Amino acid sequence: MTEEFEDPFSVPRESAVIIPHLQQLEKDFFELVGYGNVADVKDFLEIHPDFNINVMDFQGVTALHIAVRDRNLPMVEYLLTHPYIDPGDAHLHAIRDGEIRITQVILNKLNQLSPGLEYAGVTQSADFPDETTPLTVAAQYGQFEMINFLRNRLHMLPKPHPPSCNCETCKSEREKYDLLTTEKMRIFIYKAVTNPAFICQTVDDPILEAFNLSYELRNAANFDREFYYEYRSLSEAVSQFATDLIGCARTVEEVEEILKQSTGFALSSKFLYPRLLFALHNKQRSFVAHPNIQQVISSKWIEGWYEWKIMTPWMKCLIVILRMFTLFVVLVVILVAPNSKKSKFWQSPVNKFISSTASYLWFLLIVFLQSNIDKSEQLRGPPNTVYVWLLIVYITSFSWGLIRLCIIHGPKRFFAVPWYWFEMIMIFLFILTFLYWITAALDVKINGQLELERKYWNTYDPTLIAEGIYCLATIMAFLKLLYICQLDYHLGPLQLSLVKMIKDVLKFIILFTIIILAFSAATCRLYQYYEDMVQIDDESKIKTQQVNSFINFPTALKTFFWALFCMSPIESADVIIENLPGETENETIINHHSFTELIGYISFAGFTFISVIMILNMLIACMSNTMTKVTENVLVEWTFGRTETYVDFMLTTTLPPPFNIIPTYVGIQPVIEYVKLLLKPPPDKRARWDMKHCCYIETITEDKNVKFSLVMAQLVQRYFRQKEKEMEENEIDKLTKEIVELRNLLRDALTTI
Numbered sequence: 108m109t110e111e112f113e114d115p116f117s118v119p120r121e122s123a124v125i126i127p128h129l130q131q132l133e134k135d136f137f138e139l140v141g142y143g144n145v146a147d148v149k150d151f152l153e154i155h156p157d158f159n160i161n162v163m164d165f166q167g168v169t170a171l172h173i174a175v176r177d178r179n180l181p182m183v184e185y186l187l188t189h190p191y192i193d194p195g196d197a198h199l200h201a202i203r204d205g206e207i208r209i210t211q212v213i214l215n216k217l218n219q220l221s222p223g224l225e226y227a228g229v230t231q232s233a234d235f236p237d238e239t240t241p242l243t244v245a246a247q248y249g250q251f252e253m254i255n256f257l258r259n260r261l262h263m264l265p266k267p268h269p270p271s272c273n274c275e276t277c278k279s280e281r282e283k284y285d286l287l288t289t290e291k292m293r294i295f296i297y298k299a300v301t302n303p304a305f306i307c308q309t310v311d312d313p314i315l316e317a318f319n320l321s322y323e324l325r326n327a328a329n330f331d332r333e334f335y336y337e338y339r340s341l342s343e344a345v346s347q348f349a350t351d352l353i354g355c356a357r358t359v360e361e362v363e364e365i366l367k368q369s370t371g372f373a374l375s376s377k378f379l380y381p382r383l384l385f386a387l388h389n390k391q392r393s394f395v396a397h398p399n400i401q402q403v404i405s406s407k408w409i410e411g412w413y414e415w416k417i418m419t420p421w422m423k424c425l426i427v428i429l430r431m432f433t434l435f436v437v438l439v440v441i442l443v444a445p446n447s448k449k450s451k452f453w454q455s456p457v458n459k460f461i462s463s464t465a466s467y468l469w470f471l472l473i474v475f476l477q478s479n480i481d482k483s484e485q486l487r488g489p490p491n492t493v494y495v496w497l498l499i500v501y502i503t504s505f506s507w508g509l510i511r512l513c514i515i516h517g518p519k520r521f522f523a524v525p526w527y528w529f530e531m532i533m534i535f536l537f538i539l540t541f542l543y544w545i546t547a548a549l550d551v552k553i554n555g556q557l558e559l560e561r562k563y564w565n566t567y568d569p570t571l572i573a574e575g576i577y578c579l580a581t582i583m584a585f586l587k588l589l590y591i592c593q594l595d596y597h598l599g600p601l602q603l604s605l606v607k608m609i610k611d612v613l614k615f616i617i618l619f620t621i622i623i624l625a626f627s628a629a630t631c632r633l634y635q636y637y638e639d640m641v642q643i644d645d646e647s648k649i650k651t652q653q654v655n656s657f658i659n660f661p662t663a664l665k666t667f668f669w670a671l672f673c674m675s676p677i678e679s680a681d682v683i684i685e686n687l688p689g690e691t692e693n694e695t696i697i698n699h700h701s702f703t704e705l706i707g708y709i710s711f712a713g714f715t716f717i718s719v720i721m722i723l724n725m726l727i728a729c730m731s732n733t734m735t736k737v738t739e740n741v742l743v744e745w746t747f748g749r750t751e752t753y754v755d756f757m758l759t760t761t762l763p764p765p766f767n768i769i770p771t772y773v774g775i776q777p778v779i780e781y782v783k784l785l786l787k788p789p790p791d792k793r794a795r796w797d798m799k800h801c802c803y804i805e806t807i808t809e810d811k812n813v814k815f816s817l818v819m820a821q822l823v824q825r826y827f828r829q830k831e832k833e834m835e836e837n838e839i840d841k842l843t844k845e846i847v848e849l850r851n852l853l854r855d856a857l858t859t860i
Contacts, residue, residue, distance in 0.1 A: 474585075
């Protein structure tokens with residue numbers, strides 16, 4: 108008799124995760140389906156009439172899934188004839204693999220089970236999220252023919268609402284589903300609608316759709332930070348699709364046909380390439396920087412003056428200097444003979460740039476001469492020089508130029524450009540200087556004291572304020588030369604890095620402000636009692652005065668601010684107490700408030716450690732990282748910035764400031780056309796105005812551009828053919844690698860034998 112002993116160390120087995128496990132009979136059935144013989148499967152089911160045909164393994168795979176995976180159409184058709192078959196998500200697997208015939212069979216079966224069931228989303232799928240529809244899978248995996256097949260069967264895939272949307276539909280979805288499910292499903296659908304295969308079959312302008320989707324996804328990434336990288340990667344992918352599409356163009360005519368499209372970007376300007384403005388507005392850097400685009404823009408920039416392109420930098424500078432002395436000749440020719448050959452030459456964008464630069468150099472010379480006037484014998488009131496009147500004329504012309512660009516671009520585009528803000532601030536400072544000069548003149552006229560010596564002037568004398576504001580305006584005027592540096596290949600990236608580093612500094616200013624306010628608020632009156640106290644050493648008679656560091660809020664703020672640059676003295680935290688009377692007349696007592704001084708030193712040291720050592724070094728590291736990013740992508744970033752400068756000069760008038768305030772035929776013509784349409788509108792055009800675009804001409808009925816449709820069709824064909832070739836090359840490379848590995852294995856095996 109065998110005795111059974113219980114293991115004293117055995118532990119009862121806890122229940123595991125509940126997942127299905129196949130029995131031996133079910134494994135045999137799966138093997139038969141995998142072999143692909145329909146007759147064997149039919150015999151098996153006849154022998155076992157009660158067998159559950161929908162049985163699944165621990166991965167959720169059924170027999171129908173195996174048949175779909177093996178692309179065995181006869182097996183799929185036979186399994187679907189079983190009265191208790193549940194197709195589940197098998198049609199989604201067939202769609203993912205691009206099997207149209209198998210998909211058609213399964214969809215027909217779903218409609219037999221319930222009419223319209225093929226359009227419903229699948230739930231409880233191991234591979235796809237809940238509510239996944241067939242067209243979503245086809246679009247996400249880029250199955251071009253499958254998308255066409257499903258759309259012919261009236262399958263629909265609406266674009267999801269962005270995360271910031273708060274419409275009634277989005278509110279109901281948030282009430283119906285949890286937030287995570289909603290966001291996951293939104294990203295899943297975005298992956299489908301941003302696929303090039305889906306875009307090319309649903310819209311007639313894939314590039315415009317790619318721009319809009321890229322812009323929408325960037326906004327979604329900034330709004331929904333939890334899924335920032337998912338949205339951002341989708342945005343970059345769809346933007347790259349537009350770039351690849353324009354890269355398939357083979358001629359200048361094809362590129363120009365794309366860039367001339369104005370659909371989706373209604374503006375008042377007569378710019379030749381509205382699609383380029385739209386790309387710049389949506390920050391499509393890779394698209395704008397593509398060689399095909401740049402070839403067209405560079406050709407438009409020089410307009411046949413190829414000699415400019417091959418000139419050395421020194422020669423170009425000489426041309427600009429010579430233009431400074433021929434600006435009046437340009438003015439006369441443009442006014443007298445606007446349609447002459449020479450006038451047309453000076454109306455080219457590169458000549459606009461040369462004339463504008465030459466005129467601006469004259470402006471800087473006037474600004475410098477006014478700033479450099481002798482102030483030792485200056486009287487109260489405005490300066491009595493001819494430079495003031497020249498500056499007024501220049502600033503007036505600059506102001507008109509900005510107003511004109513605002514009308515052309517529209518306020519939304521205009522106020523989104525940092526350089527326009529820079530120029531507006533510069534002009535505002537000059538105008539403010541003029542106003543204070545006027546105030547100073549009125550003050551002298553009313554109160555007199557014209558020859559009062561400067562040292563007796565009031566702290567807020569209008570002349571002093573005007574000089575200070577003019578100093579700031581002069582700095583900004585000379586800094587605008589950085590704008591011209593964008594056109595140079597060597598200086599452009601440096602200027603771009605400088606701008607991006609300034610953005611980093613602005614971010615860190617918030618941190619610095621919080622830290623300085625915290626320490627200043629705590630120590631602002633800590634040393635107030637000791638203000639101006641002087642301590643005298645009894646032996647050496649050396650006097651030590653209390654540093655005005657923590658006696659009030661302004662001094663504390665000043666101390667900590669200069670500590671950022673290591674310019675505050677270490678004695679700022681010392682507590683100096685004046686000598687106290689001793690026991691005798693000649694004897695004094697020196698007291699020490701050590702604890703107060705300790706707190707002062709701890710605060711000063713803590714601020715120095717946090718701000719100077721930690722935050723300041725973080726800023727340096729951040730700026731270094733920014734420089735690295737710009738350097739790594741220098742060609743795209745610089746080319747994009749240069750194109751913005753090209754477009755600005757293309758949209759400016761032929762005559763630079765201050766001559767741009769003189770009416771010309773080219774400048775008046777758009778105004779005449781707008782007024783004419785406003786008074787007597789034709790059937791197909793209207794003169795419009797709104798806060799977003801300002802004044803613009805709207806085309807009501809647009810004829811379908813047949814040439815654009817043909818060009819776009821060719822680009823799409825080339826794009827997908829190119830992608831197919833890349834996939835074939837990858838497969839060939841993979842197969843070649845496997846063959847080489849197999850050959851090495853066989854050689855090693857034969858060597859061993």
